[in-house]
Amino acid sequence: MSQVSMPRPQIHERQAAGMPGLPALGLAILVMAGGVLLIAAQVNVVTTVIGGVIAGVALFCTRGLTMVAPGQAQVLQLFGRYQGTIRADGLRWVNPFTVRRPISTRIRNLETEQAKVNDADGNPIEVAAVVVWQVEDTAKALFEVDSFGAFVAIQAETAVRHIAGSYPYDAHEENKLSLRDNAEEITAKMSAEIAARVESAGVKIIESRITRLAYAPEIAQVMLQRQQAGAVVAARTKIVEGAVGMVELALQRLSEQEVVELDEERKAAMVSNLLVVLCGDRSTQPVVNAGSLYQ
Secondary structure, eight states, X not given: OOOOOOOOOSOOOOBOOOEEHHHHHHHHHHHHHHHHHHHHHOOOXXXXXXXXXXXXXXXXXXXXXXXXXXTEEEEEEETTEEEEEEOSOXXXXXXXXXXXXXXXXXXXXXXXXXXXXXXXXXXXXXXXXXXXXEEOOHHHHHHTSSOHHHHHHHHHHHHHHHHHHHSOSXXXXXXXXXXXXXXXXXXXXXXXXXXXXXXXXXXXXXXXXXXXXXXXXXXXXXXXXXXXXXXXXXXXXXXXXXXXXXXXXXXXXXXXXXXXXXXXXXXXXXXXXXXXXXXXXXXXXXXOOOSXXXX
């Protein structure tokens, strides 16, 4: 399987500079109150202007107060340049000139559309999957791709199609992976490929599972008959193996306990009769031999 190669990200998440919001809010209120008192005092024009400036600056500084909810982060930009990310929930104060962009860091589910692809044997199949993911690096998620949600959806569907086309639906050889019989190994490979595809977008893949796997309707009936035939052959093989063992045990017990002496021709007849009884799919009808052993 080819290795997925994505461009190396140019930016990484870092913690934004700031301070607790409540002390900053209290300080801003005190400064604003001082400015209002200077205005109200009306000592002279200068003090009034100074009070107005102080109150205005304090009011502008309150713009730096930022609320961060649990499961959310705030990404800061100053004149277009990335300044850092706030992940701690609660009230924080940052540079009031920065632009803040919220981004969810909660765990998300993505269900891919039902895709119709050809498996490794060329058989058309229908496949869909559920991907559990989470934003791990907020800077990569916002600045490395246009829309990280759409990016994850497209890359997940691409990986599902690639995995489904790389393995057969059913394995007809020993020690060969198949989509139906090796779900754990296949989903592990699918998770690894999706993770490699979305790593540059700062996304972590938690788990992925195939939710639908079936032959396409146009060949479903034929493949069902094929599976049924394989099941019948396997069942008959098991029955024959068991019947041969029972016949062997019967001949061995008869010989050890000297119940009856059988020549090779009689042994062959006995083996034939026992195999018919044990391997037949219908109930047998006993025949009572009232003559000699050879009539």
